[in-house]
Amino acid sequence: MRNVLLAALAAGVLAAAPLRASAQAPAEPxxxxxxFRSDIxxxxxxxVSDTYSNTLIxxxxxxxxxxxxxxxxxxxEPSGCELPEVSADYKTLTFKVRPGxxxxxxxxxxxxxxxxxxADYVxxxxxxxxxxxxxxxLYILESAGVLGLSELRKKALQNKTPFDYDAPVEGLKALDKYTWQIQLARPDPxxxxxxxxxxxxxxxxxxxxxxxxxxxxxxxxxxxFMLKRDEWRRSSRIVLVKNPAYRDEFYQEQAPADRPDLQAMAERLKGRKxxxxxxxxxxxxxxxxxxxxxxLNDEADFIQEVPFEFITTAAPNGQLAPNLAKRNIKMNRYPQADINxxxxxxxxxxxxxxxPAQxxxxxxxxxxxxxxxEIRLARKGQMVPAQGLMPPGTWGYRPDLKTEMSEHNLAKAKALLDLHGFKDVDxxxxxxRPDGSELRLQRATQPTADYRVLDELMEKAMRAIGIRIAFKQAKFPENIKASRAGKLQMWNLxxxxxxxxxxYHLAVAYGPNGGQANHSRFDLPAFNRLYEQQAVLPNGPERQQLMDQANKLVVAYMPYKISGHRIWTDLSQPWVTGTERNVFRRDFWQYVDVDMAAKAAAER
Structure with a gap:
């Protein structure tokens, strides 16, 4: 196997190639x-709420x-439980755990x-x-008002006593060995x-x-899958191995009618354990x-989200590069349901x-x-401008919407600052600042090449309107921890x-979610009311109108400068099948097959 990585990577970041099986040895795993681009x-x-941890979990x-x-x-579809029985008022959900x-x-x-x-789910x-x-x-459960649990939490906080897991609550209970139920204070379709x-x-x-x-x-x-704890190296390497006692589940995926390629793949894999x-x-x-x-050097079987710096090399004009096509590498491009x-x-x-001044x-x-x-220089065209909180691929997204969120206007920015007293006094x-004190921003960042480009763009923008800005580096897990504690002034994520x-994305501006999904700690009563009203409605014009109004408030108050929604390009080696993504499923590798014979032949 060719190796172009640094010695540090060869020493532990990437796994060495497994030994090839002999005729007498068992089949090669x-x-x-x-x-991952960041540690869990x-x-x-x-x-946890970060993508990396959740993917493995x-x-x-x-x-x-x-x-x-x-x-x-x-x-x-069912996972640990069958699909629930949901009451007509959307307040009661009854689940049956799958036995065995x-x-x-x-x-x-x-x-x-x-x-x-x-009882385990309860x-x-x-x-x-x-x-x-x-x-x-916690905000996900509290926003729907699971009956009795917020009160139980409040009691533990007020009395400074341990949380009473055994106290019965109306809103979450086991009905028998395999049946459990959630009751909500408000309808939530x-x-x-x-x-x-x-x-x-x-x-x-x-x-x-x-x-x-x-x-x-x-x-x-x-x-x-199970964690292989003896091979886990923090900030370096994580290994999961197949659960030998995993239940019998078989590939029975139904591909969409407009994707004959996925239909053919699903047919090939059908019935596989x-x-x-x-x-x-x-x-x-x-x-x-x-x-x-x-x-590129076959030390990885799959790359999720080709780094933007290399996207024009990998997929010029959105097409797989000829040198990669000759190697039978496969490409999958798709819009990510996210906000940056x-x-x-x-x-x-x-x-x-x-x-008003703030x-x-x-x-x-x-x-x-x-x-x-940002889209041209940092993202290399792999992002579309955002007009607010709601991303493509989700119900409520408005592809025809245009707002100030995506506007670039230095003259307007300077006029706003002048009007509200942010002037060069000395x-x-x-x-x-309007009171004459120093105006200096500090944005949290990370010590990687992609963040350096984003920091340069922000620094240039602030210099253009006469605002000082500094950047404080830390790794992703440290920034997440500091952000939840309210210790960061600004951060890009x-x-x-x-x-x-x-x-789901409107929740990042809902006041009670401060310190959880709501990194900005934005807490505007008008927005909170709209969020609560739309949450109890079924999908339809009335809900859409409320969501649009809530989005307008976020644009107007700007607790978030939302730059865009990413387009991801994944590549897989020719010996890998099944990496096409469902963006709402993290564990795509459960549906992946690796042809080890083809892989070994390519390495020779």
Missing amino acids: KVLRYA TSFDPAK TGMFDAPVRWAYLARPFKL LYFHDDPAFKGRKRELVA YSLKRHYDPQTKSPN RFVNNLANPMAAALAREVVEAYGDRIGEHPVGTAA LPMIDRLEVAIIEEPQPRWLAF FTFFNMKDPVVGGYE VALRRAIGLAYDVDR GDGWRE AWVATTPDAG
């Missing part, structure tokens, strides 16, 4: 290798339901074979309410979608209690160049607040920032949908 934060479903734990992988339009699902073997079970039961969802958990996803999210995954109480604060290092679920690979090896490679070179943004901490004394400052920053330059070329509904 099927291995899929690819890379935890393996605890109740403590989805493969190890069973949420109650999941998105059918190839189905279009998107639809839910067992947790991975673990010392916490003391030699017992531990079956998944209804316990796992309650963990989000436990103040000690500090769940970033789409609440079940949230239970396809990894945050709804089932854990065993005895495992959580056995490992305590280290539960995030000991994932024990019921799904297709899942998962089809034995081992998943994930390297943590933050810099784009070594991630790209790893794929810089948030402003609304509690920060420099950029926060709802006073709103003007944020709007001026947004107008000064050139989204088209003649040094930099604006001061993405919010990726887990459900095909734009209400």
